[in-house]
Amino acid sequence: MNASNTMICIENAAFAYGRQMVWQDLNLEVRKGDLMCLLGANGCGKTTLLNCLHGDLRLASGQISIEGTPIHTLPALDIARTIGVVFQEYATSFPYTVLDVVLMGRGPHLSMFSSPTREDRDIALSCLKNLGVLKLRDKKFTRISGGEKQLVLIARTLCQKPRIILMDEPTASLDFKNQALVLGMIRKLTDLGLTIIMTSHFPNHALLCADRVALMNDHTLVDSGDTRTIMTESNLKKTYDIDVRILSVNDPPNQEMIKFCMPSIRPDDLGDFSKDVC
């Protein structure tokens, strides 16, 4: 593999909150233009890993390199110009307009004491346009739907002009259609040469759109690599500690086999209720 193609390189990384180890022996490489999906159970440290990747948290040991430079040697401003983050929670008390929210993405390109110019505003508008949500520009961010919010936040991140985008569960709490819409939009972003790492709770989302997958469980990576080779029944069992069936069907319109997975949980396996439950 061409070394200059590596955007993110994680070597022997370990992270701990105080004495409580979250994960260790973590090795992962993300290439330019990859859409990598990070899967794992609740609380296995996916979000923690993302927060290490944009320098918000520091590893206990090991190293993360961004385009070949160790992240702890990069100034925060350089990281913000390279890496955009779409967070899962949005917690402001103030009903900013959509355009104001997207403009915030210009942060890394403006000094502490300046405000966005007309040029920044044009960039924000074209980012909204690219994500198909230009019509929302004057709406209150707090009043738009979950799917629209996610697209607006992605637009804000694009406004940052990053080369890497990290997304923490971009499809969480979205309905069926909006999940597909957001995933499709994320897929389109990689066509522009962006490198994307997203976490998800849906293995099917990885099968649907990711080039590469990293599976986390038991405080480390179960496996990582190309989606087709990594997403196996045995790997998913190791990741989620339940039986998983992977099914392949022919999808005539696209002339290809598509794979999807189903958990197989039988009520009998879950033990008996005690008599006093009802």
Added chain:
Amino acid sequence: MRCAVGTCSKADPGRVLHENMTIRPKILIMIALPLAVFFVSLFIGRLVIDPVTLIKVLGVKLLHLPIEKDWNQAVEIVVIRIRLPRAIMAMMVGAGLSISGAAFQGMFNNPLVSPYLLGVSSGAGFGAALGIILGAGAGLIQVSSFGFGILAVVLTYLTSRVYKTTPLLMLVLSGVIVSSLFMSLISLIKFVADPDEKLPTIVFWIMGSFGSTRLEDLFLTFWPMAIGVTGLLMVRWRINLMSMGDREAKAMGTRVELLKGIIIFCTTLISAAAVSVCGIIGWVGLVIPHICRMWVGPDHRALLPTTIMVGASYLLVIDNIARTLTSSEIPLGILTSIIGAPFFAYLLRRSKGIFN
């Protein structure tokens, strides 16, 4: 990513025109409101001065226009030495407290925050009480008040600092600690103060008044206010990012700790200067930002300048009422909330709790 910049800016001219048409009347009101209140406050009071004489006096004294003097010397003294400094001071304090409140509410991402959150008012109150009980003169009391106001916030800031950061929750809690410490010290001073002379002085000082404002005081107060307000106006767009929370603000290229430091520094200069000249005036810094947010929206680029104009007008109106309503002056701290609370309740009911 490649953005079709051209296609977007093409649609702009009409858009901008539309925006200007909704913004322009607001800007006119913002400029006209404080000016109108300012002129009215110069000719109302026990000595009624007609507007024509007022304009003549101002013309002679401020612009040195060659107008023949056909008014009583008392008019000149009342306007130039009493009403003018008092009106300017009220406007500065109103503007300063309001912009500080708006900046803090943005920074803490909490619309319930007031500029006194980090203990500046109790510190400054203590400084004044200390000065009064030690028999210091007016100037020294003001300096002591200003100094202890700053000291209180420095204590809060140092208490909240962990791992080279100042988490917002730590700041709030440290502010509570430092405030209550200085509050009890004020009580202690009141307890030992001479109940016939010093105790009432301390009580009235803290309740707040512009009654003793002299022309010379303006310059002392002007500089900390000017520095603070300018600083806040310069970082006003960054406050938008700050209100997304530390982590997001940082991910969008904001030096969060530096920004917090700048905001705290500026608001502390302003509010310590305010409390040191006119006591603890509550409510203004809490409510004016809300009213302005209902009017121009939450974007701090528009909000901060608006709070200056509205805050200045509000406190001047309140001060005019304070000095004209009854024969003896009503302390400001009482009036700001007696008038402000029902007004805010009315706005809150009318907007059904939905801001903007």
